[in-house]
Amino acid sequence: MSTTTEPNTAPKPPPSRNILLDSGFLRLWGGSTASATATWALPFLLGLAVLQNTLTPTEVGLLLATRTTGFLVAVPVGGLLTDRYAARRVILLSGTLAAAATPVLAWGMGHSLMLAAGAAALVGIGQGTTRPAYQALTAEVVDPDRLQQANAARTFSVRVTTFVAPAGTALLATTLGLRTLLLLTAALWLVSALCPPSGTHRGHDEEAETPGLLSGFVAGLREARRHSWFPAGLVALSTVITFGYSATNIVLPLISRDRYGSEFVLAGALTAYTAGALLGAVLIGRWRPRSPGWTALVALGCYGIAPLTLLLPVPPYVVFAGYVVAGVGIELFNVPWFTATQREVDPRLLGRVSSLDFLVSYGLAPLGLALIGPAVEAFGPGWVLGACSLLCFTVPTLLTLVPGTRHFAHPRR
Structure with a gap:
C-alpha cells in the first residue's frame, strides 16, 4: 500500500x-x-x-x-x-x-x-x-475519485425536489x-x-487576508483565467442561460396557449425537462466519458433542441422529447463542470472561482429575460426561437476548440 x-x-x-x-x-x-x-x-x-x-x-x-x-x-x-x-x-x-x-x-x-x-x-x-x-x-x-459521483448525487436530490x-x-x-x-x-x-x-x-491565500473585497475577488479572477477551459465553459453556459433558457421560459407559455390551446404542453414540457435532468444525473453519476469536457459542452448545446421544437409545428410529444434531451444535456454539463472546478482550481481560491461561476450564470439570467421579451414583440417568436436555438448549438460546439476543454484541465503539451 x-x-x-x-x-x-x-x-x-x-x-x-x-x-x-x-x-x-x-x-x-x-x-x-x-x-x-x-x-x-x-x-x-x-x-x-x-x-x-x-x-x-x-x-x-x-x-x-x-x-x-x-x-x-x-x-x-x-x-x-x-x-x-x-x-x-x-x-x-x-x-x-x-x-x-x-x-x-x-x-x-x-x-x-x-x-x-x-x-x-x-x-x-x-x-x-x-x-x-x-x-x-x-x-x-x-x-x-468520487467527486463526480458526489456532484451527481447532489444535483439529483435538487431535481427530485423540483419534480415532486x-x-x-x-x-x-x-x-x-x-x-x-x-x-x-x-x-x-x-x-x-x-x-x-x-x-x-x-490553507490560506495571502491575498484573501487583505481587507479589500475587490482585491480578493480579483485574485479569484486571475485564477479563473489561468485555466483556459474555465472562461470557455462559462461563456457556453452563459449563452445557453441568457438566450436558450430565457427564450423557452417566455415563449413556451405562448406556444402552449396559441398553438396547442391549453396549459397541458406547458406543464408537460417542464415536467419532461426535470425528468430529463434526473436521467442525466443518474447517467453521469456512473459514466466516465473519455473526453469529459467535450462531452459536457456538446451536451450543453443540446439545449437548443428545446427552442427548436417550439419553433416547428410538431405534435406535443415531440416537444416533450426535446425537453427531455435538454434536461439530460444540462446535467451532463453541470456535473463534470462542477467536478473539474473542484479538482483543478487552487483550493485556496475555490470559493471565489465558484462564486464567479454562480454570479455570471445567475446574474445574466435576468438580463436574458429582459431582452427576450421585447425581442419577441419586435420580431415575433419564430425569429427569436430560431436565433436562440442556433446560438445554443453553435457557441458550445465552437468552444470545444479552446485548449483544455477536452478534459476540463490544463492542456498537455
Whole structure:
C-alpha cells in the first residue's frame, strides 16, 4: 500500500466505495438538499400567496427582486469568506441568517411590506453565501475519485425536489397555511446550517487576508483565467442561460396557449425537462466519458433542441422529447463542470472561482429575460426561437476548440 500522502485530504477510501455509504458526504448531502429545497420553496410559496390574495403580484415582485439582489451581492462575498475562513463556518453563518430572517418575512407579509422586503434580502444573502461554500466543502469532504459521483448525487436530490415538491407543497398549503410553510423553510435553513461536517484545512491565500473585497475577488479572477477551459465553459453556459433558457421560459407559455390551446404542453414540457435532468444525473453519476469536457459542452448545446421544437409545428410529444434531451444535456454539463472546478482550481481560491461561476450564470439570467421579451414583440417568436436555438448549438460546439476543454484541465503539451 502506498505511503504517499495527499495534501488537504483525509485518508482516501477505496474508489469503488459507494459515495452514499459515506457518513460525511451524507451529512453534506443532507445540508445541501435542505438549502436547495428552501431556496426553491420561497418563490413558489410567494406565488401561492398571490393565488390566495395574501399578496399582490407587485408585492411578490418586490420581494423576489430584493431576494435576488441580496443573492447576487452575497455570492462574491461568500466566495471570499469561504477562502479566507472555512467553508463549514460560512455555511453555519449563512444558514443561520436565512433561518432567522424567514420568520420575519412571514410576519411582515401581513404587516409591513418593507420589513418583509428587508427580510427577503437577508434570505437572499444567506442563499448567496451558501452556494460557493457548499462547492468548496464538497471538495474538502469527498476524495477526488468520487467527486463526480458526489456532484451527481447532489444535483439529483435538487431535481427530485423540483419534480415532486410543487404538488406536495400546494397540498400542504391547504391545511398548514403559507406562513407555517415559510417557517418550515426556516427549519430547512437550520438543517443546512447544522448538518454538514467539517472539512479539511485548505490553507490560506495571502491575498484573501487583505481587507479589500475587490482585491480578493480579483485574485479569484486571475485564477479563473489561468485555466483556459474555465472562461470557455462559462461563456457556453452563459449563452445557453441568457438566450436558450430565457427564450423557452417566455415563449413556451405562448406556444402552449396559441398553438396547442391549453396549459397541458406547458406543464408537460417542464415536467419532461426535470425528468430529463434526473436521467442525466443518474447517467453521469456512473459514466466516465473519455473526453469529459467535450462531452459536457456538446451536451450543453443540446439545449437548443428545446427552442427548436417550439419553433416547428410538431405534435406535443415531440416537444416533450426535446425537453427531455435538454434536461439530460444540462446535467451532463453541470456535473463534470462542477467536478473539474473542484479538482483543478487552487483550493485556496475555490470559493471565489465558484462564486464567479454562480454570479455570471445567475446574474445574466435576468438580463436574458429582459431582452427576450421585447425581442419577441419586435420580431415575433419564430425569429427569436430560431436565433436562440442556433446560438445554443453553435457557441458550445465552437468552444470545444479552446485548449483544455477536452478534459476540463490544463492542456498537455
